[in-house]
Amino acid sequence: MIAQKSHLANIDVWKQWREDRQLKAKQALIETYLPLVDYVSGRLSIGLPKNVSKEDLSSCGIMGLIDAIEKFDYERGLQFETYASWRIRGAMIDGLRQGDWVPRSVREKAKKIEDAYQKLEQQYLRSVTDSEISSYLDVSEQEFQQMVQEIAVTTVCSIDDPIREEDSETRLSLLIDEKAKSPESKVNEVYLKETLAKAIERLTEKERTVVSLFYYEELSLSEIAEVMNLSPSRISQLHSKAILRLKGSLSRHKSQLFYD
Structure with missing residues (x-):
């Protein structure tokens, strides 16, 4: 399991993104939490058919991470990693279903x-x-x-x-x-x-x-x-x-x- 950091450690970056919509801040958040995508895809890929590539899974997961960053409200005091993990997992599963991965x-x-x-x-x-x-x-x-x-x-x-x-x-x-x-x-x-x-x-x-x-x-x-x-x-x-x-x-x- 990846080491989880409190989102409070990045409070200044969250403010720059949520309040000023600075794209550099958004990119910084994506890079900071990108390991979440690898963690979730690693767990989800176990037992999946061989025709499902981990790269495709990660691509969907990144979209889920971006969606989580765009919608997350840091002022509510919630743990971002937990919220983002659900979003990432959901995006991956949605991507798999759209690809008709299960007969x-x-x-x-x-x-x-x-x-x-x-x-x-x-x-x-x-x-x-x-x-x-x-x-x-x-x-x-x-x-x-x-x-x-x-x-x-x-x-x-x-x-x-x-x-x-x-x-x-x-x-x-x-x-x-x-x-x-x-x-x-x-x-x-x-x-x-x-x-x-x-x-x-x-x-x-x-x-x-x-x-x-x-x-x-x-x-x-x-x-x-x-x-x-x-x-x-x-x-x-x-x-x-x-x-x-x-x-x-x-x-x-x-x-x-x-x-x-």
Whole structure:
């Protein structure tokens, strides 16, 4: 992980850009935070198809960084690196989607597995095994593992994605000022956390470990593979299954998570 600096260290440069619109200041900010693009692209590129070049990913990421710099308000006291990382990641994913990087057949497989986790875990009220999922999908366990490997690239998401397919509201719209929360959003946030916590409890021990190391400790999948003494492909499978389980669980409660 790159060393994160507080944006306050560049307060004079931010002022020159935000208040005086000095292009030199903007360029200086881009150069300062450019390592964020390499960091995000490095994490996102793991498990992507070989036809996706890291250069293309970085190009999209740079556009996301520029967008973040143009829209960031340093006076709010927020951490720029966190805000920019979301923007960079979103720009990269949008670029990948525009390039039709995931075949329709792969997305259909991902949806089938997600639905299988949703229905079986709702039925059994526990974490279901690979053999139970395989049986439900009418495939062998080996075929199921291959399916999981193929859909690893679909388990990334953008904050510009809709929360629900039929809605226009995006994840980005939920990133609001903590001081400006409405009572409804506060209730939804609490319920979402409770639902997500219960969903995480249903993950297998290895899946929980991967999720924790990837999203909380911010290790790459290859680093997690070393920590857990497993192959990177196995870690990728565990990550994909964990995300599909969580998405399935949240889908069951989506009507309760967000008000219409």
